[in-house]
Amino acid sequence: MRKFLIANWKMYYGPVKAGAWIRAFRRERLPKDADIAVAVPHVSLAAARASLGRATIPALAAQDVHWEKEGAFTGEVSPTMLQEFGVSVCIVGHSERRHIMNETDEMVGKKAVALQKAGIIPVICVGETDAQRKKGQTKKVIKDQLIAAITDLAADGKAPAVIAYEPVWAIGSGKPCRPQDAREVHDYIRELVSKTWGPRYRDETRIIYGGSVNERNIGEYMTTTGIDGVLVGGASLDPRIFALICRTAAPA
Numbered sequence: 001m002r003k004f005l006i007a008n009w010k011m012y013y014g015p016v017k018a019g020a021w022i023r024a025f026r027r028e029r030l031p032k033d034a035d036i037a038v039a040v041p042h043v044s045l046a047a048a049r050a051s052l053g054r055a056t057i058p059a060l061a062a063q064d065v066h067w068e069k070e071g072a073f074t075g076e077v078s079p080t081m082l083q084e085f086g087v088s089v090c091i092v093g094h095s096e097r098r099h100i101m102n103e104t105d106e107m108v109g110k111k112a113v114a115l116q117k118a119g120i121i122p123v124i125c126v127g128e129t130d131a132q133r134k135k136g137q138t139k140k141v142i143k144d145q146l147i148a149a150i151t152d153l154a155a156d157g158k159a160p161a162v163i164a165y166e167p168v169w170a171i172g173s174g175k176p177c178r179p180q181d182a183r184e185v186h187d188y189i190r191e192l193v194s195k196t197w198g199p200r201y202r203d204e205t206r207i208i209y210g211g212s213v214n215e216r217n218i219g220e221y222m223t224t225t226g227i228d229g230v231l232v233g234g235a236s237l238d239p240r241i242f243a244l245i246c247r248t249a250a251p252a
């Protein structure tokens, strides 16, 4: 399975720094046998693309989207707008949006469907909080979030969804989830995918891990069965570090 490696800058880097990041990243040696994407703030997409020129690696990704094509939704951006711009990947349901912006499972599901219709790969984030894990609710939370997000998705659409397991307590905390613990959740996600879309998709769906991934621990995740890539926040802000993570994940 080709590894899926995605940088999420979150709310960092306006156009000037975005352009510089892309140019620096392009100077790095990058693996060919992996899908590499960078999720940049909407306002920096144009600068990122200008710096990319004709290069297709990294793919341009957005961090969020609205589910409608157009309309009176002040401040929002639609899947067709992203498609017109050449964005091929978009994160949905990031825990920061769920918890800070009150995004619901239903909204995440609508976004994923709308993206796929526009030919954009949705990267659907799911994950439990520390309190939920301690109460033994991890599976329930993952199930609720995942089923709401994938039930109306086409399993074999032209833009097959990627699922990102991002335990909230591991995000930006410097306390990554142990690979074997992540694997357990990934296995559970596979089971749910198989029940929802059919057994074929158990192994065909890419399930990636996110939460305090860096250049030192990437190797452990990539040698763990069932982890098909990573979603990297803080460590992706330095293009050389993210390139190193990519090379470790999928040797050039």
Ligand code: 13P
Pocket: 008, 094, 166, 170, 171, 172, 173, 174, 210, 211, 212, 213, 231, 232, 233, 234, 235
């Ligand atoms: P960190 O890598 O900074 O923990 O962030 C993970 C994340 O939220 C990526 O989407």
